Amino acid sequence: xxxxxxxxxxxxxxxxxxxxxxxxxxxxxxxxxxxxxxxxxxxxxxxxxxxxxxxxxxxxxxxxxxxxxxxxxxxxxxxxxxxxxxxxxxxxxxxxxxxxxxxxxxxxxxxxxxxxxxxxxxxxxxxxxxxxxxxxxxxxxxxxxxxxxxxxxxxxxxxxxxxxxxxxxxxxxxxxxxxxxxxxxxxxxxxxxxxxxxxxxxxxxxxxxxxxxxxxxxxxxxxxxxxxxxxxxxxxxxxxxxxxxxxxxxxxxxxxxxxxxxxxxxxxxxxxxxxxxxxxxxxxxxxxxxxxxxxxxxxxxxxxxxxxxxxxxxxxxxxxxxxxxxxxxxxxxxxxxxxxxxxxxxxxxxxxxxxxxxxxxxxxxxxxxxxxxxxxxxxxxxxxxxxxxxxxxxxxxxxxxxxxxxxxxxxxxxxxxxxxxxxxxxxxxxxxxxxxxxxxxxxxxxxxxxxxxx
Amino acid sequence: xxxxxxxxxxxxxxxxxxxxxxxxxxxxxxxxxxxxxxxxxxxxxxxxxxxxxxxxxxxxxxxxxxxxxxxxxxxxxxxxxxxxxxxxxxxxxxxxxxxxxxxxxxxxxxxxxxxxxxxxxxxxxxxxxxxxxxxxxxxxxxxxxxxxxxxxxxxxxxxxxxxxxxxxxxxxxxxxxxxxxxxxxxxxxxxxxxxxxxxxxxxxxxxxxxxxxxxxxxxxxxxxxxxxxxxxxxxxxxxxxxxxxxxxxxxxxxxxxxxxxxxxxxxxxxxxxxxxxxxxxxxxxxxxxxxxxxxxxxxxxxxxxxxxxxxxxxxxxxxxxxxxxxxxxxxxxxxxxxxxxxxxxxxxxxxxxxxxxxxxxxxxxxxxxxxxxxxxxxxxxxxxxxxxxxxxxxxxxxxxxxxxxxxxxxxxxxxxxxxxxxxxxxxxxxxxxxxxxxxxxxxxxxxxxxxxxx
Numbered sequence: 001x002x003x004x005x006x007x008x009x010x011x012x013x014x015x016x017x018x019x020x021x022x023x024x025x026x027x028x029x030x031x032x033x034x035x036x037x038x039x040x041x042x043x044x045x046x047x048x049x050x051x052x053x054x055x056x057x058x059x060x061x062x063x064x065x066x067x068x069x070x071x072x073x074x075x076x077x078x079x080x081x082x083x084x085x086x087x088x089x090x091x092x093x094x095x096x097x098x099x100x101x102x103x104x105x106x107x108x109x110x111x112x113x114x115x116x117x118x119x120x121x122x123x124x125x126x127x128x129x130x131x132x133x134x135x136x137x138x139x140x141x142x143x144x145x146x147x148x149x150x151x152x153x154x155x156x157x158x159x160x161x162x163x164x165x166x167x168x169x170x171x172x173x174x175x176x177x178x179x180x181x182x183x184x185x186x187x188x189x190x191x192x193x194x195x196x197x198x199x200x201x202x203x204x205x206x207x208x209x210x211x212x213x214x215x216x217x218x219x220x221x222x223x224x225x226x227x228x229x230x231x232x233x234x235x236x237x238x239x240x241x242x243x244x245x246x247x248x249x250x251x252x253x254x255x256x257x258x259x260x261x262x263x264x265x266x267x268x269x270x271x272x273x274x275x276x277x278x279x280x281x282x283x284x285x286x287x288x289x290x291x292x293x294x295x296x297x298x299x300x301x302x303x304x305x306x307x308x309x310x311x312x313x314x315x316x317x318x319x320x321x322x323x324x325x326x327x328x329x330x331x332x333x334x335x336x337x338x339x340x341x342x343x344x345x346x347x348x349x350x351x352x353x354x355x356x357x358x359x360x361x362x363x364x365x366x367x368x369x370x371x372x373x374x375x376x377x378x379x380x381x382x383x384x385x386x387x388x389x390x391x392x393x394x395x396x397x398x399x400x401x402x403x404x405x406x407x408x409x410x411x412x413x414x415x416x417x418x419x420x421x422x423x424x425x426x427x428x429x430x431x432x433x434x435x436x437x438x439x440x441x442x443x444x445x446x447x448x449x450x451x452x453x454x
Numbered sequence: 455x456x457x458x459x460x461x462x463x464x465x466x467x468x469x470x471x472x473x474x475x476x477x478x479x480x481x482x483x484x485x486x487x488x489x490x491x492x493x494x495x496x497x498x499x500x501x502x503x504x505x506x507x508x509x510x511x512x513x514x515x516x517x518x519x520x521x522x523x524x525x526x527x528x529x530x531x532x533x534x535x536x537x538x539x540x541x542x543x544x545x546x547x548x549x550x551x552x553x554x555x556x557x558x559x560x561x562x563x564x565x566x567x568x569x570x571x572x573x574x575x576x577x578x579x580x581x582x583x584x585x586x587x588x589x590x591x592x593x594x595x596x597x598x599x600x601x602x603x604x605x606x607x608x609x610x611x612x613x614x615x616x617x618x619x620x621x622x623x624x625x626x627x628x629x630x631x632x633x634x635x636x637x638x639x640x641x642x643x644x645x646x647x648x649x650x651x652x653x654x655x656x657x658x659x660x661x662x663x664x665x666x667x668x669x670x671x672x673x674x675x676x677x678x679x680x681x682x683x684x685x686x687x688x689x690x691x692x693x694x695x696x697x698x699x700x701x702x703x704x705x706x707x708x709x710x711x712x713x714x715x716x717x718x719x720x721x722x723x724x725x726x727x728x729x730x731x732x733x734x735x736x737x738x739x740x741x742x743x744x745x746x747x748x749x750x751x752x753x754x755x756x757x758x759x760x761x762x763x764x765x766x767x768x769x770x771x772x773x774x775x776x777x778x779x780x781x782x783x784x785x786x787x788x789x790x791x792x793x794x795x796x797x798x799x800x801x802x803x804x805x806x807x808x809x810x811x812x813x814x815x816x817x818x819x820x821x822x823x824x825x826x827x828x829x830x831x832x833x834x835x836x837x838x839x840x841x842x843x844x845x846x847x848x849x850x851x852x853x854x855x856x857x858x859x860x861x862x863x864x865x866x867x868x869x870x871x872x873x874x875x876x877x878x879x880x881x882x883x884x885x886x887x888x889x890x891x892x893x894x895x896x897x898x899x900x901x902x903x904x905x906x907x908x
Contacts, residue, residue: 003503003561003777006549009496011562014576017492033835035842037811038471042463042595043497043551043581044517049457063498064520066547068585072539080534085526093520095460097497107457108465117859119845122468127497131522141496154845156828163832272829323457357491374610375726378617381487388489391573391608405571 008134009141015355022354023172023337023344024125024145030168031123031147034160039122041104044095051096053103053322061131063140064093097129101146102319102332109150110323118151118328125337137342148332150319155262158296158315159269161333162280165300165311168335170276173349175303176310178278181286182263182296183314185246188256189237189284192249193230202226202234207287209238240284243267262295288312298333302343310336310343359385359447360426361408363399365415367392373414376440383444403429412443462588463595469809474795476808477626478579478599481789484622485577485601488614493576495558498549505550507557507776515585517594518547551583555600556773556786563604564777572605572782579791591796602786604773609716612750612769613723615787616734619754619765622789624730627803629757630764632732635740636717636750637768639700642710643691643738646703647684656680656688661741663692694738697721716749742766752787756797764790764797813839813901814880815862817853819869821846827868830894837898857883866897 005011012020028038044065051059071092072080079087098104101124109116125145132138147164149157162178169176186206190199201224205217212220214235221231240246243260250256263282270280278300288299288309295315302310313333320328344350362377364370370393380387388408390399396413403411411427418424422439426446437446459465466474482492498519505513525546526534533541552558555578563570579599586592601618603611616632623630640660644653655678659671666674668689675685694700697714704710717736724734732754742753742763749769756764767787774782798804816831818824824847834841842862844853850867857865865881872878876893880900891900 003564004500005496005561005565006498006500009498011496011565012494013566014491014493017494020494021492032811033838033840035812035815035840037468038475039468040466040471042459042465043583044460044463044595046458046460060522063522065551066518066520066543068514068517070539072537072542075537080537083526083529083534085524088526089520097519107459110457111459111465112467117856121842129497141498152845156824156843156845159828163835167835268825269828271825273832357486358489370610371722371725374613374723378727381617381621384487386487386489388575389610391606391610402571 006140008132008139010139014357018355018357019344019350020143020337020341022350023340024143026171027145027168027335027337028123028125030164030171033167034121034147034164036121036123036147036149039105039108039124040126041098041101041108041124043098043127045098045104045107047090047094047096049107050099050103051090054099058099062099063097063129063131064089065095065097066093067095098126099130100128101126101144101334102148105146105148106320107323109328110320110325113325116151119149119154119157120151121147121149123147137338139338143337145335145337146332147334148330150328150330153329155265155296156269157331158266159273161313161331162266162270162278162298163273165298165333165335166273166275166278169278169300169302169310169340172340172344173277174310174340174343174347175277176300177303178280179283179286179299179301180263180266180280180296181283182259183293184255184259184262184295185250185284186259186287188250188253188259189234191253191255192237193226193233195226195230195234198224198226198230202230203287206234206238206285209285214238238285241282243282246284266296288314292316294318296331300336302340305343305346307339307343307346310339312336356409357386357406358388358408360387360410360412360443361390361403361406362387362412362414363390363396363403364393365396365413369393369414369416369419372419376414379440380443385444385447460594462586462593464593468811472809472811473798473804474597474791476804477791477794477798478597480625481599481622481791482577482579484618484625487621488575488601488618490575490577490601490603493559493562493578494580495552495555495562495578497552497581499552499558499561501544501548501550503561504553504557505544508553512553516553517551517583517585518543519549519551520547552580553584554582555580555598555788556602559600559602560774561777563782564774564779567779570605573603573608573611574605575601575603577601591792593792597791599789599791600786601788602784604782604784607783609719609750610723611785612720613727615767615785616720616724616752617727619752619787619789620727620729620732623732623754623756623764623794626794626798627731628764628794628797628801629731630754631757632734633737633740633753633755634717634720634734634750635737636713637747638709638713638716638749639704639738640713640741642704642707642713643688645707645709646691647680647687649680649684649688652678652680652684656684657741660688660692660739663739668692692739695736697736700738720750742768746770748772750785754790756794759797759800761793761797761800764793766790810863811840811860812842812862814841814864814866814897815844815857815860816841816866816868817844817850817857818847819850819867823847823868823870823873826873830868833894834897839898839901 076091127141127143129141165178190196205220209217218231247260286297293314294317297314299309300311315331317329319330362373364373373389377387377389412424425434425436427434530545581595581597583595619632644650644656649656659674663671672685701714740751747768748771751768753763754765769785771783773784816827818827831841831843866878879888879890881888
């Protein structure tokens, strides 16, 4: 039998794990500086927690876990006789795998509402599972990094989350544009265009501007029954990039005026902030996840690569409603860690030390020296250095081949002479340079200022 | 609908996540110093990778994932008609959840055998899932922390793994005894007693010594058909605690002599090592997982609590055999992180700072001060401090209530006066003491030497 992993899921090699942990830890450090707290939810949720939350397609993409034991004894007889898979499912499976971090977070907030102090700031970095057809860059198991605050309507949090994007991405070396809009602006546009009744049609068309250009957007609007007058009003608006111009256009509408006020307050909080590697761009055409967001909307695109969005989010007013807790406003964003990984690979942004596994590799040429070397290695490890030792005395060629294979940056050989003199030669495997040092102390001082970035 | 999580799985609150991450990161740091490299394997494995590896009971405890789409169209018709759950399962489910980290590791090694340099040292810290009946302290989702080296028979690794237990547990403050034995010693005992044909019976009885005492062990042996002569030979052996006495007894047997030699070599590597909070105890009765281990066997028990084992492992000779790669010897141990958590809670070993979420919490009493405070908070976060700000100006009582609820260690209030003078009073929430500082710099220097242990 030739072993394999299921399609759409992956093993991660040491170098990959290190790079992934590098991303997660940099992002997590920023979340913590901003006062967000970690929670974790279980891999398996009750299916009735998950179903109905992600639309019909989402329900089909949920991984369902078969009940244990004699599950057929409680199966839906009618569905069994009809060979009706979808009708049978809920009678033989009561658990599913986490599909995102948002629904479990909502469930957590409702279950713990009396223990939680609002505003509740949480982050969550965990894998999710979706039965999407596997394809390049799309996996059935992947990590999400979500950061949300619930229980406050303050626009300070929108500003804070944009700073978190800037800090987190800059710490990783990723330059990006943070596109910002507000659902109320789009509502104001619809109101100004007297197309309120065709709001979703309008949004769907505007959302395509990037891909198909303004002329085709206008044609699409016409096809969807938006009047010529409305289209003539809307099209010039899509070029607007500043709030003053926008106010002149839609400031008279109720939603538009509120949306502009919100964006102004948001910008006021950011006034004094110096962006590191990101910039905020007002993008009137941004309509991401509009059925869900009720206020500000964010979408992040890395510069210098063509990768789609590497993050997004916004404000929502009814996260916990489906679990019976009304009127909890929240705002949150997500780091697309899997795509950030690809961006960093493509742009060569991982530091050279990220997959460094060892400081020094030691080899012994006889058994007595091997015992001596093991003692030395133990001491060096006690000083915090990452050290390894070839497991037995062996010929040089074989040991050096291994040292090369595991990419040891430095090596040291111990024989009779070194054991007696405690004088060691450390060899740089890249340059071939050798440096002589005295005793354990000499080795430690050699590595004291050596960049260890784990 | 009242939301809940499935029985046997858990949410983790911020304090719990921090404590768990504290344990994982301390252990991981030790693994890395010892030259072990991280890998990760997917949550879902092919069922044919998992089944048959954990015995019949294990197969029943595997969580199976229902195939997506119209799974009944490919279901076993006979099993369906017979309502035979176990016969049906493999036709409607082809994936299962990871049951341990050992089998996926073996699969990984075989799949990557040509890319891997042996000895291959890996660690893996990931959750596993078992459909055990949930009960106190036993969960259906729990973490394992495994560290193994495959592709070498050197006893240096046995010594190294014992050091890793000592270092890892000591870093966590846990004192423990590391019980050590060797399968070959038990084989030598059986040989000495001329009971080779009743080896497993003998081991099962010896394994009970701790619980039922020597007299009942002897009775049990008799019941299982071990001869009076063998029992008379064996019983005094079970009191032996040193290798010299043991050698006098079973040194003449082939296995016994080999086992003693292995333990001597193992001890030779540890000769110069000063244990920090652990001790090695030779325990001739140790028979943990004997069907699996072929050489040294380890079991770790924390001192000062009654908790069962908090770790274990040993040497195995045929990890990868079931995946078609023969003769790969390996040795590995596991940290029982969930139990270590309980030990640390019971003995109060978590450092006070482990669930500290913030350095300083700031409150503003008017909108202008709030903008000012936000700017200040941003700067302080830039210096690496974990800072939070109440999201809007509000009455003192309400803001202080929140600061208390989130357990802010220090608070600072900003109003008109503070904003203009840039002179701030930092209040210690525990003692009530207030300290006056000048400007951002004053705040930073206050927290510079503040213990942040994250």
